[in-house]
Structures are given as structure tokens and as C-alpha cells.
Amino acid sequence: MATTAPSNQYLATQATTLSNQKPVPASQARTAQIPLQSFNLPTFPPEAFTAGLTSLILTSDIKLDEYQGLLEKAFSSNSDAIVFIKNQADLQEIHLLDVFMPPGVLTKLSGGFAGGLKFLEISYTFRHSDPHFLNTVPMKEFAGVLAKNKGLVAASFVMGSPDVTGDEDDKEGTEEGVRVVGGDVAKNFVEEVVKNGEGRELVMLDASVFEISKVDVVEILGRCGKLRIGSFSVGLEEGWEELFEGIGEKAGGLESLEIVGVPGEKMVERLKEKGDAGLSAELLKKIGGDSLKNVKVSILRTKGEHWVKEGGAWKKQT
Numbered sequence: 001m002a003t004t005a006p007s008n009q010y011l012a013t014q015a016t017t018l019s020n021q022k023p024v025p026a027s028q029a030r031t032a033q034i035p036l037q038s039f040n041l042p043t044f045p046p047e048a049f050t051a052g053l054t055s056l057i058l059t060s061d062i063k064l065d066e067y068q069g070l071l072e073k074a075f076s077s078n079s080d081a082i083v084f085i086k087n088q089a090d091l092q093e094i095h096l097l098d099v100f101m102p103p104g105v106l107t108k109l110s111g112g113f114a115g116g117l118k119f120l121e122i123s124y125t126f127r128h129s130d131p132h133f134l135n136t137v138p139m140k141e142f143a144g145v146l147a148k149n150k151g152l153v154a155a156s157f158v159m160g161s162p163d164v165t166g167d168e169d170d171k172e173g174t175e176e177g178v179r180v181v182g183g184d185v186a187k188n189f190v191e192e193v194v195k196n197g198e199g200r201e202l203v204m205l206d207a208s209v210f211e212i213s214k215v216d217v218v219e220i221l222g223r224c225g226k227l228r229i230g231s232f233s234v235g236l237e238e239g240w241e242e243l244f245e246g247i248g249e250k251a252g253g254l255e256s257l258e259i260v261g262v263p264g265e266k267m268v269e270r271l272k273e274k275g276d277a278g279l280s281a282e283l284l285k286k287i288g289g290d291s292l293k294n295v296k297v298s299i300l301r302t303k304g305e306h307w308v309k310e311g312g313a314w315k316k317q318t
Helices: 006-020 064-071 077-086 105-111 139-148 183-195 214-223 241-250 265-274
Strands: 031-036 055-060 093-097 119-125 154-160 204-212 229-236 256-263 294-299 302-310 313-316
Touching (some): 077 105, 105 139, 119 139, 256 265
């Protein structure tokens, strides 16, 4: 089954780097990777917390033919995870990738994050084979996570597209794109972002799991003055013009922008007739300021385009 999303690249790079390195004495280790052969966390020796270890990556090494059987057993892993997180007083960075949990657990977990948490990633790979998939993602709790962690420098709430494998027996590998969630859940998230926007330290925000409006994007950019990297899923009626002309001079100090377009009927018809939705170098020039150098767009993570400003001119990458 295809299981990866672009946001997983960070951990994949870290794991590959560790795998290619020669072992070092425990006293010199700063990063460690432990393959788990069960759902039980190992008992860490005291020196693991005093030797200067700054990064720990736990990976699954469970055999596929044993995995389903393990899932059918009862575990107290929710409470174990909460206790584990609460005991990490110096925790600055956490990635939750395709982590499914009962309602309320994420809220309890985020309440245990230390006040020094700087980077948070919550990412899911969309499953086309499950019509109820979006109901399994604890999106209603994402706003509360932000509210409890106002010192975040980077926050990602991502819905990624599965890799295309071409394997006809793998439905996730034959279908592209994602679905995102709008309505009150998205509205509550945006309200939390802008409510304390001026006091936030956010430099990077990826809220692409939610469908928000053009007005929401402009408001977030206006209230989060330190934001340099932004990624949003935006409902569009006719094309890219309505969004980028709306942003205009309000991009602030933004350096990189990704927009996942959620097309309305008119935009869908336009795509069918013309093959594109009107993004051009002339349109990108309407976004004020010299800081914006990088723009990516897609239609629900399909039909992607990447534009880069070089020498003051926007150029489409191939």
C-alpha cells in the first residue's frame, strides 16, 4: 500500500542519514533511531536522558503477517503516550504521521507538550479506499492544539496524497488527490489562528487539511506578521485570479506560498475546456512585496504547478 506524503520527507531523510552512518559510542550520540518489534516502548536507561541526546526516532519493524494480530489485542498505549510526552520536559519538536486515536486523546496529548515546543507536524495520507476516512481524523481538536501551544514556530496540519504506484491491486496507489474538510471545523481553526495571530511566533503554517476561504487567507497573512511560509487549501469559484488578486499587497513578509485549490463548478468547467485555471507570471506580479519567491499550486494535490521568482521575474518550473 502507498503510504507516504510529502510532509513525511523530513523523517525519511533523518532515518536514511542514520542508517548510513557508522555507530558511535553512546556517550557521543546526539540522535538515535530505534526499530520497534512490538507496540511496547523500550525501557530507556538513565544515561539516555543525560548524555545529550537531542533527537529520537521510533520506527516500526513489525512483520506484516503479525501486524493485524497485534491490532486485535488490547493496549493501554493512549495513556502510555500521554505519560511519555509529559515526561519530556525539553521536547521542542514532534511529528505525528498517520496517527489515529480516539476522540479526546490528541487534546490530552497536546496538553502535555512542554512550553518549549517549537515544531509540530500532524499529517495524514488520504485513503481513497475508505469512504469514512475523514471521520477518523481528529480535526476538531486541531484548533485546541494551537491554543495550548502559542510558542510554536512551525505548525503543520496536512492531508497528503498517496504515492501513485500503478499497482491495480493497490487502490491507494492508483488514485490521486485528496479531500479536505471545510465548514465549522475549518472556521474554528481559522478563528484560533487569527485570534492570537499578532502574538504568535509562527514562521511556518501549513493548514492544508482544511478548506478555507480567500478572505481567511488574507486575514491569516494580515494577522500573523512573522509568517514566512504558508500552505492553505482554498475554495475557488472560477480560478486562481480571485485568490491572488485578493492577496495583492497583503502578502506581508511571506517568502513561500502553497495553495491547494478546491474547485467550484465554474473552475472545474474551465479546467475541462482550457486545461488550466489562469495562473501566469502576470498574475503573480500582482502579489506585492519583494519577499515572495516561491509559489506552488495544485487542484486537490493534482495538476501541480511550481513557480519561482528569478531576477525579479516569475518562471514556471518544469
